[in-house]
Amino acid sequence: MGTRLRSPNLSKLGIVQIAESIGVSPSTVSRALRPETAHLVSAKRRKEILDLAERQRFSPNPGARMLRKGVNSILSVVVPFDENIMFSEFYGRFLAGTLHAAAARGWDVHICTFKRKPGADFRETMQHLSLDSSGIVYLGEPLSKEDAAKLNGFRRPLVLTKSSLPPDLEVRQLGIPVVGADNVGGARAAASLLLQLGHRRVGLLLGPSSSRDALERKTGYMAVLEQAGASPRPEWIVECPFSMEGGRTGMAALLQTADRPTAFCCASDEIAFGAIDAARAAGLECPRDISVVGFDDGMWATACRPALTTVRQPLSDLAERAVSLVIEGATSPGNSLVSLQCEMPAALVLRESTQPLRVET
Numbered sequence: 017m018g019t020r021l022r023s024p025n026l027s028k029l030g031i032v033q034i035a036e037s038i039g040v041s042p043s044t045v046s047r048a049l050r051p052e053t054a055h056l057v058s059a060k061r062r063k064e065i066l067d068l069a070e071r072q073r074f075s076p077n078p079g080a081r082m083l084r085k086g087v088n089s090i091l092s093v094v095v096p097f098d099e100n101i102m103f104s105e106f107y108g109r110f111l112a113g114t115l116h117a118a119a120a121r122g123w124d125v126h127i128c129t130f131k132r133k134p135g136a137d138f139r140e141t142m143q144h145l146s147l148d149s150s151g152i153v154y155l156g157e158p159l160s161k162e163d164a165a166k167l168n169g170f171r172r173p174l175v176l177t178k179s180s181l182p183p184d185l186e187v188r189q190l191g192i193p194v195v196g197a198d199n200v201g202g203a204r205a206a207a208s209l210l211l212q213l214g215h216r217r218v219g220l221l222l223g224p225s226s227s228r229d230a231l232e233r234k235t236g237y238m239a240v241l242e243q244a245g246a247s248p249r250p251e252w253i254v255e256c257p258f259s260m261e262g263g264r265t266g267m268a269a270l271l272q273t274a275d276r277p278t279a280f281c282c283a284s285d286e287i288a289f290g291a292i293d294a295a296r297a298a299g300l301e302c303p304r305d306i307s308v309v310g311f312d313d314g315m316w317a318t319a320c321r322p323a324l325t326t327v328r329q330p331l332s333d334l335a336e337r338a339v340s341l342v343i344e345g346a347t348s349p350g351n352s353l354v355s356l357q358c359e360m361p362a363a364l365v366l367r368e369s370t371q372p373l374r375v376e377t
Contacts, residue, residue, distance in 0.1 A: 030074045038064055049074075051144045059137075066143040070171045073349075074147065090124045091342045092149040094142075094156040097131035105285060105314035106179070106331065110155060113335030121343055130156040139166040146172045151342035153335075154180055158226065161185055167192055173345030175338040178359070183231040193341050193356040195334045199229055202327035202362030203236025203281065206309040209325070209364060210279040211244050214373035215307060219252040219277035221266045221287050230255070233283045233311060252277050256287065263290025271298050278306060278373055285312040285326055292320070292369070307370040311362075322368035330360045 031049070035042045040061065047053040048065040057065070068074075073087075093114055101107050111127070118125045128145050132138075138159075146152050151173030161182050167174065168191055178196025181187065187194050210218050220237055223230030234253075241247055251273045256262030263282060267290065270276060282288035288310035292302045302308055302322055310317065313328035337358050 030069075030072075034065060034068055034072070034074065037068060040065075049144075049147060054140075054144070063137075063140065066140060069147065070143055073150070073172060087346050088148075088150045089122060090126050090149040091118060091151050091153065091339065091346075092126045092128050092145055093153045094128045094130045094145055096155075096157050097129040101129075105312045105316075106329070107155060109314060109329075109331040110177075110335050113332035114153060114339055116332070117336040117339035121339070123339075123343060132157060137166075138163045139170070142167065142170065142174075146174075150346035151175075153177075153338045153342060156180060158182065158228075164190060173342045175341045177334070177338070179227075179229050181228050183226070183228045185228075187357050193358070195338050195341075195358045196360075197329045197331075197334065197362045198359050199232035199362065200236040200239075202311065202329075202364070203233040204240050205362075205364040206281050206311070206327055207237045207240035209309065209366075209370065210281070210307060211240065211246065213279070213307060213370060215277075215279035216246045216373075217252070217275060217277040217279070218246060218248055219270045219280045220248055220254065221263060221270070221280055221282045221291055222253065222255050223258045223262075223283045223287070225255055227258070230258075230283050233281075237281045248277070249273070258284045258286055260286050260290035260293070263287035263292075264294040265290075267291035267294035268298070271295065271300075279370070280306060280308050282308060282310050285310040285314055285317050285324060288324055288326070288369070289316065289320055292322075303369050303371040304374065307373075309364075309370060313365050317365075318367070325367045325370040326365055327362050328365050329362055333360055334358075 031042045031045045035045045044057060045065055048057040048062045049069065054062055093111065095101050095107055115125055126149050142152065154174065154176045159180055159182060164181065164185055170192065175193045175195060178187065178194050207218065218241055220234065222234050252270060254266040254269055256266040263286065280291055282291055288308050292308055295302055295306055300306055310324045310326035313326045317324040317326050
């Protein structure tokens, strides 16, 4: 099994049926269904054609249909247009889980890259991406509230990851299945551990404010620390990219503050790796001088030194659930899953980067 590339051939029978229903020529339908020629059809007519194709679950690749079920046994996974996507902890592990889950069910996976084009209609883009498959798992660029609203009533099976949603969107009102980790619960566990180890000065190295994951993890950290009377000072809370360089820069800034923190909650493992590196460059040793907790638990969490205490995102389980939802929606279209929200526990994993607060004598 492997990833599939977009087929250049469209189903002539399906195109003729769509053309007859709308009252246009088959060539007009063919142009509207191809992203590279869609601009040759007026926006109004293009929308009419794509909406009908979506309602009929039209697939331009009939050779890939499952004869027994009568559906196309391919699901599409939409990822950002990024040459390093396979090296990402989040995307790499989620995609691996998707490939395994689909293969176990006899399905193939079509990996689509998505890069927003100025002026492009988001729903229309998603309609084009879904033409070669029976459903979509969306891991792409973060959505705006306007993008999410345009997906209301999307007729092909569609599952969103919570990480792709804007921070201020109420998931239960979205009307589309969403899968994600319990960021708040995982962050609460990380902050509770540091308090149990005697740390009262806890710094937060968060992701960007536009990230739903960063906001939810901050909510979890702050809830526990505030309840314990150990609220971080404003200067101990730093927003940075989800990257090693972001962690280095953020830690360098925190180490300059008065009464620097003795422990740090990092909103991703990559931030934690950079933070530990910056602390080492400043002459501090982890965990002797500082304790650090990450969030992800990818393969590098055990390879780094010290091995990283972190919160494990259940990405394989999330991918498994997303695949099962798409396939269920494709093979049993009468079953409504629009209000489903699947949030899986994120467990704390204890390793070497944390230890009890060292008391100076």
